[in-house]
Amino acid sequence: MTILLEAQNLSRYFGPNVAVQNIDITVKRGEILGFLGPNGAGKSTTMKMLSGNLAPDKGEIHINGFDLLSQPKQAKAQLGYLPENPPLYRELTVNEYLQHCARLNQLRGKQLKSAVATVIERCGLGDVQRRLIGQLSKGYQQRTGIAQAIVHNPAVVIFDEPTSGLDPLQIRQIRELIRELANEHSVILSTHILPEVEMLCDRVQIISKGQVMFAYSLKALHQQRLNSSLKITLAAPPELNELQTLMNVSTVEAVSANQFRILYHPEQDPTENLIASAVSKHWQLQELVREQDSLEDIFMHLIKDDAPLAEVKN
Incomplete structure (x- = not known):
């Protein structure tokens, strides 16, 4: 063009x-x-x-x-x-x-x-x-x-x-x-x-x-700003520390009694392991959603940084 x-x-x-x-x-x-x-x-x-x-x-x-x-x-x-x-x-x-x-x-x-x-x-x-x-x-x-x-x-x-x-x-x-x-x-x-x-x-x-x-x-x-987090809902959830010990999981936050936010490193996605554990241990997985930043989140993150980010053309 x-x-x-x-x-x-x-x-x-x-x-x-x-x-x-x-x-x-x-x-x-x-x-x-x-x-x-x-x-x-x-x-x-x-x-x-x-x-x-x-x-x-x-x-x-x-x-x-x-x-x-x-x-x-x-x-x-x-x-x-x-x-x-x-x-x-x-x-x-x-x-x-x-x-x-x-x-x-x-x-x-x-x-x-x-x-x-x-x-x-x-x-x-x-x-x-x-x-x-x-x-x-x-x-x-x-x-x-x-x-x-x-x-x-x-x-x-x-x-x-x-x-x-x-x-x-x-x-x-x-x-x-x-x-x-x-x-x-x-x-x-x-x-x-x-x-x-x-x-x-x-x-x-x-x-x-x-x-x-x-x-x-x-x-x-x-x-570029995809959050490294999953939101899951379990009908029969385990103890919080059991979720925490899953492979590639960095942190687990309890949103409610049945809903959790799983944080992980971008290169170590625990999704497959999480699904396999939920099935084998009968946690009754009802929801798994990959969370993403809104443009507002991205905007606030960028303007707080001191150094400019590299330009990307695509």
């Missing part, structure tokens, strides 16, 4: 403070990249650099082949941006505002009318296109913000907290719209909502203290 956004060695300093240091980002056509990090990690600074609102002290940014620093007009023409607080003109109607945004992106005449009509349809704004933006619900205002970001059909779209402040129905609708947009654009999604990342994103990049901690596909991410 074609790489539509590529940033290399991005760094930004504010006086003696390092906001971002040597960050690399690539996004391919048809891909959604989740960009995560705790408050103060450097997410907003990175988003501002990628969108051309803040110059990096070091590094390069190419958007659909154009250098953002030496060819800013051409590069920005390939970019759509929705900040956390959309730049809406509340006194204009949706149609008036989108026409204004289209003109800012050098669209004129029939091309302008066609572009505005297209994004109104794609973003579900047909019923409210003649209403003042200030009178719209938060969900429709967010849709209008997305529409302005894609009215010029950019190669890359950056969304910063796109579902912030929305109700559950609006969140679902905006997520569906973002997934649809990814069919034709590259999307960078910056959000604090971790389930949103799991539902929408193909890859995730986590930064902390201005450095990349993790750059994985979601599939590879879960494989």
